[in-house]
Amino acid sequence: MQYQAVVRKFGPAAEAVEIERAALPVLRRDQVRVRLLARSINPSDIITISGAYAGRTTLPFIPGFEAFGVVEACGEDVYGLAPGTRVLPVRGAGGWQEYKHTDPSWCLRVPDGLSDFEAATSYVNPMTAWLMLHKKIGLRPGMRIAVNAAASSIGSILIGLANAVGVEPVAIVRSEESRARLSGSLEAVIVDRADSDLATGLAGRHGLDAVLDCVGGAHASILAAALKPGGHFVHYGLLSGQSIPPSFWSSHPDIAFSFFHLREWVHSEAMENVQRAYAEVAAQIAAKIIATEVREVFPLEKIRLALQSTLPFRTGGKVLLA
Template sequence: MQYQAIVRKFGPAPEVVGIERTELPALRSDQVRVRLLARSINPSDIITISGAYAGRTTLPFIPGFEAFGVVEACGEEVYGLAPGSRVLPVRSAGGWQEFKDTDPSWCLRVPDALSDFEAATSYVNPMTAWLMLHKKIGLKPGMRIAVNAAASSIGSILIGLANAVGVEPVAIVRSEESVARLRGRLEAVIVDRADGDLAVGLAGRHGLDAVLDCVGGAHAGHLAAALKPGGHFVHYGLLSGQSIQPSFWASHPDIVFSYFHLREWVHSETMDHVQRAYAEVAAQLAAEVIATEVRAVFPLEKIGQALHSALPFRAGGKVLLA
């Protein structure tokens, strides 16, 4: 028997995620069974539970895109993994349960240098940040970049990775409380509390090489205006709940606009390539170049309490299920 968090209808996560006890199925000969030890609650989980991706999500389902565990058992056709291996099963949801049966080729190898909690937060945000900086914008010394929601978990990681190559970002936050949570070396801090704050804060800071935007909405135009011709605008989240308006495209033909979604990247690459990228990220974590704050830990069977604690995500720090 095992505990599983189950979604049987779409809606607000605290209302629709339930906990159930189920029998473990027989392990397939070509799969591994991973005993999951620690799991993150991420915005991507909440968005999926809401039904935003209903067209590609079949009910009922087990949420959780980021979970760390240890291989418990291997099918007789499995090679290259053995019981006791530390892994992150990726390319599918299903992390909010005690055991996950999965394709062994979808298991990222986790180095012993990472603790269980570090491992459980080493994939979604760190991989997204590293890939955007190094694959999307080609981060190098001397570049000038801006990061909004800069006091969030991923904002902190973006700042740390930028600092590692000598880049000091412009950090954009929503409150003085967020300013207090900022870490790392920064070119400037802009507190975007009310209409006009962002435009005023960016005045005189034009010529940016890149903007990393996870907020969306009307402020995208102010950020785009601060980019130099040919600058990169990478949009990877929608914390505001407001899409970027179509007029954005017509009014900014001189910038390079792109989306980034980790799920799409992972599904488009070979797992060897994904493993190499993850090894780069894990090395940054092991060297303490980047880190993720864990502010609360709940047992899986207390999923309702965990979700209430995790939301809203602007509160800072990760909530784990362990």
């Protein structure tokens, strides 16, 4: 038997997620059983539970896109992955349970140099940040970039990775409390509290090579106006809850706009490329260039308390299930 966090109807996470006990299914010949040890709670989990992706999510389901564990058993047809291997099973959700049966080719190998909690936070934010910087905008010394929501978990990772190649970003935050949480070398900090704050803060800072935006809304146009012609605008989240207005594209025809969603990249790439990218990210974590603060840890069976502590998402570290 095992504990599982199950969603049987879409809705607010703290109401929709139920903890249940269930028998372990029979392990198929082509699968591995991973004993999960630590799991992150991410915005992508909460959005899926809400029903925003109802068209590609079948009820009931077990949430959890980011979970670390150890291979406990292998089916008869599995080769190259032995019991005891530390892995991140990344194909879809299913991390909020004690055991996960999965395709071995979708298990990313986790190096021994990462702690369990580092491993449990090594995929969603670090991979997203590394891929946006190195695959989307081609980060290199001398670039000038802006990071929105810079005091968030992924914002701090973006700053650390940029600093590693000598780039000092413009950091955009929402409060003085968030400003106080910033670390790393920065070109400037803009506290965006009122309608005019962002435009005033960016005045004289035009000619940016790239903007990394996870907020959306009308301020996207202000950020885009600070880009040089051909500059990259990478949009990867919607913390404001407001879409980028339609006028954005007609007003900024000379920029290179793109969305980034980790799930789409992973599912479009060969797994050896995903593993190669993850190895790069894991090396950055082991070297302490990437670090994720953990705020609280709850046992899986206390999922309701964990969700109450997590929501609404704010700066100050991740909540884990372990």
